[in-house]
Amino acid sequence: MAPPTQTVAPPSPAGPAAVVDPERPIGDILVADGVLAPDQLSKALRVQTRLEEWRPLGTLLAELGMVPRPRVEEARRASRKTLSIEQILVSRGMLRAEQLAATERALQGRPNVTAARHLVESGAISERTYLEAFCEKHGLPFVELDANHVDRTLLVKANLKYLAKLRVLPIAVRQGTLHVASDALLTDAVRAELERQYRVPVTLWVAEGSRIAGAITALEAELSGKAGAAKAVQYHVVAHVSDDNRTAAAIVDNVLGRALQQRASDIHLDPTRSGLRVRFRIDGELIRVAEYPANATGAVISRLKVLAEADIAERRVHQQGRIVLKADGEEIDVRASFYVTVAGENAVLRLLRKTGVLVSLDDLGMSPAAQRTLMHDVLEPSTGMVLVTGPTGSGKTTTLYAAVQRLMDESKKVITCEDPVEYLMEGATQCSIAERPGMTFVDSLRTILRQDPDVILVGEIRDKESAEMAVHCALTGHKLLSTLHTEDSVSAIVRLVQMDIEPFLVASTLCAVVAQRLVRKLCPHCRSEHAATPSEARSLSIAQDDVAAFRFSKGKGCPTCHYTGYKGRVGVYELLLMSDALRDAVLQQRPVHEIRRVAQDSPGFYSLQEDGIAKALGGQTSLSEIITNCPRVITTKRLRQLQEIYP
Numbered sequence: 072m073a074p075p076t077q078t079v080a081p082p083s084p085a086g087p088a089a090v091v092d093p094e095r096p097i098g099d100i101l102v103a104d105g106v107l108a109p110d111q112l113s114k115a116l117r118v119q120t121r122l123e124e125w126r127p128l129g130t131l132l133a134e135l136g137m138v139p140r141p142r143v144e145e146a147r148r149a150s151r152k153t154l155s156i157e158q159i160l161v162s163r164g165m166l167r168a169e170q171l172a173a174t175e176r177a178l179q180g181r182p183n184v185t186a187a188r189h190l191v192e193s194g195a196i197s198e199r200t201y202l203e204a205f206c207e208k209h210g211l212p213f214v215e216l217d218a219n220h221v222d223r224t225l226l227v228k229a230n231l232k233y234l235a236k237l238r239v240l241p242i243a244v245r246q247g248t249l250h251v252a253s254d255a256l257l258t259d260a261v262r263a264e265l266e267r268q269y270r271v272p273v274t275l276w277v278a279e280g281s282r283i284a285g286a287i288t289a290l291e292a293e294l295s296g297k298a299g300a301a302k303a304v305q306y307h308v309v310a311h312v313s314d315d316n317r318t319a320a321a322i323v324d325n326v327l328g329r330a331l332q333q334r335a336s337d338i339h340l341d342p343t344r345s346g347l348r349v350r351f352r353i354d355g356e357l358i359r360v361a362e363y364p365a366n367a368t369g370a371v372i373s374r375l376k377v378l379a380e381a382d383i384a385e386r387r388v389h390q391q392g393r394i395v396l397k398a399d400g401e402e403i404d405v406r407a408s409f410y411v412t413v414a415g416e417n418a419v420l421r422l423l424r425k426t427g428v429l430v431s432l433d434d435l436g437m438s439p440a441a442q443r444t445l446m447h448d449v450l451e452p453s454t455g456m457v458l459v460t461g462p463t464g465s466g467k468t469t470t471l472y473a474a475v476q477r478l479m480d481e482s483k484k485v486i487t488c489e490d491p492v493e494y495l496m497e498g499a500t501q502c503s504i505a506e507r508p509g510m511t512f513v514d515s516l517r518t519i520l521r522q523d524p525d526v527i528l529v530g531e532i533r534d535k536e537s538a539e540m541a542v543h544c545a546l547t548g549h550k551l552l553s554t555l556h557t558e559d560s561v562s563a564i565v566r567l568v569q570m571d572i573e574p575f576l577v578a579s580t581l582c583a584v585v586a587q588r589l590v591r592k593l594c595p596h597c598r599s600e601h602a603a604t605p606s607e608a609r610s611l612s613i614a615q616d617d618v619a620a621f622r623f624s625k626g627k628g629c630p631t632c633h634y635t636g637y638k639g640r641v642g643v644y645e646l647l648l649m650s651d652a653l654r655d656a657v658l659q660q661r662p663v664h665e666i667r668r669v670a671q672d673s674p675g676f677y678s679l680q681e682d683g684i685a686k687a688l689g690g691q692t693s694l695s696e697i698i699t700n701c702p703r704v705i706t707t708k709r710l711r712q713l714q715e716i717y718p
């Protein structure tokens with residue numbers, strides 16, 4: 072290799088690119104690191120002068136295939152400290168070099184205005200774009216700020232008017248530092264003031280000034296009792312609020328409003344020594360969202376009891392109640408439970424939405440190949456049994472309804488038999504067994520058969536009787552869809568046989584089994600690259616050489632995701648299509664591990680774990696979510712093969 076001291080010819084000043092390339096330093100960094108040969112750099116610079124449409128050096132090196140993109144990114148990061156915000160905007164393609172040159176000429180004689188600021192004010196670039204470049208220059212994280220991210224306890228000592236003037240807002244204290252949002256670097260004085268007040272060092276998050284102002288206005292309204300969220304929440308029981316518990320009423324309105332906005336499933340209010348701690352369960356995880364002063368505890372719990380029509384005077388006995396509320400036209404049933412603890416009374420509110428949101432087959436997050444198989448090979452034939460399996464809370468019902476919805480059209484009669492009805496479907500005849508005393512599940516199914524249905528949805532197969540009935544429906548020319556509580560797809564076959572269903576009946580009626588889990592999706596705001604650790608690789612049987620060659624992702628945690636690194640959930644699926652080989656294995660009553668091997672070897676079959684790894688490769692989720700949620704299997708498939716599941 073040529074010695075690194077060799078100098079490289081400067082770019083020709085001719086051509087359309089008579090501008091300074093902000094990415095020019097990247098070339099020298101890459102040469103010094105030995106990633107790029109000096110003669111390659113010279114060649115790239117020559118190419119650059121001849122380009123019809125000018126491109127910065129880093130982009131060009133990647134396009135020419137001289138340096139891999141991640142390596143260009145790394146050099147960009149190394150060089151950004153030496154760049155101005157304007158140069159970063161040019162290298163990011165947000166600003167044309169000529170545009171910058173023109174702005175700089177126009178600003179001559181006005182030293183107080185930077186070109187970037189002027190471009191924002193004149194509307195040539197958005198504040199967001201500017202701030203992203205600003206973050207890159209200073210190596211700071213960006214947050215799409217929302218009042219929901221702010222820990223209310225931090226505001227007790229804060230002067231919001233003063234913070235509004237500074238455009239600074241404390242968000243949370245995490246790992247011993249105060250996270251603060253601002254649209255500029257903090258001055259030493261402001262930083263010192265915050266550190267004195269909160270007694271911890273400050274970590275800065277960059278946010279748009281308009282969002283900071285908006286959040287402060289919303290928080291001011293909330294703290295003064297004119298809660299903005301109150302408008303969104305309406306109670307079925309109108310309870311009178313006296314002047315002394317107006318604050319408690321505002322807190323309750325706000326907590327419920329925020330919980331609905333963030334789609335929490337439960338709200339936990341626990342008295343602690345320092346105050347009333349409020350946590351939401353979001354995507355299955357408990358997240359602390361606020362803490363109110365201890366003197367508010369009694370009034371807040373009492374207010375909830377009034378709304379839930381429980382006895383306020385009784386503080387030594389566990390109680391239950393129900394609050395019906397309306398928000399955005401949606402009616403929500405809140406089940407309240409008051410429990411007496413040594414620290415005082417706590418309350419847990421479970422938010423039950425009256426009707427779930429129907430999800431279509433396309434939005435379940437299945438791989439394109441699995442979805443095609445499900446539509447054409449499983450749902451299209453007019454008879455047979457289709458089962459969805461998984462533990463409670465794995466999203467089985469959502470999948471079941473998505474499948475039934477796909478089958479529905481005018482020419483088909485769809486009847487459901489549920490306990491209770493979870494979703495309302497236009498065009499289907501839905502029956503809830505829970506609402507018919509004296510009628511067993513099997514009685515209901517028998518009646519349903521006399522209704523001449525084409526498609527029957529049975530909420531759950533739970534015992535021998537319902538299993539027999541389901542098989543009978545499928546045998547008599549109906550399409551039957553149901554759920555079963557088993558670990559994976561192969562276990563569903565075994566369970567049916569254990570329920571005394573003849574193997575030949577299982578083999579002849581079952582078309583397919585979908586096994587599934589829900590895993591948390593990575594937060595798009597703080598997702599970053601992650602190399603599989605040796606223990607992760609072992610748990611998922613990823614080959615050693617694959618570990619080095621593939622990158623996964625991980626959430627670092629940010630205010631948007633309450634520092635969990637995750638936002639929302641997605642299904643992981645295993646679709647087992649009954650093949651002749653599988654039918655034979657069932658008919659011959661082969662042991663479970665043999666049936667499983669036949670399944671594993673079927674073309675197009677991917678286990679829950681394999682589908683999960685494929686989703687992790689695509690950056691949808693993390694490896695640790697797959698390890699926690701999917702049953703372990705020894706797989707021999709390579710990552711390259713799994714990567715192809717999600718093109």
Ligand SMILES: [Zn+2]
Nearest residue numbers: 594597629632
């Ligand atoms: Zn995040």
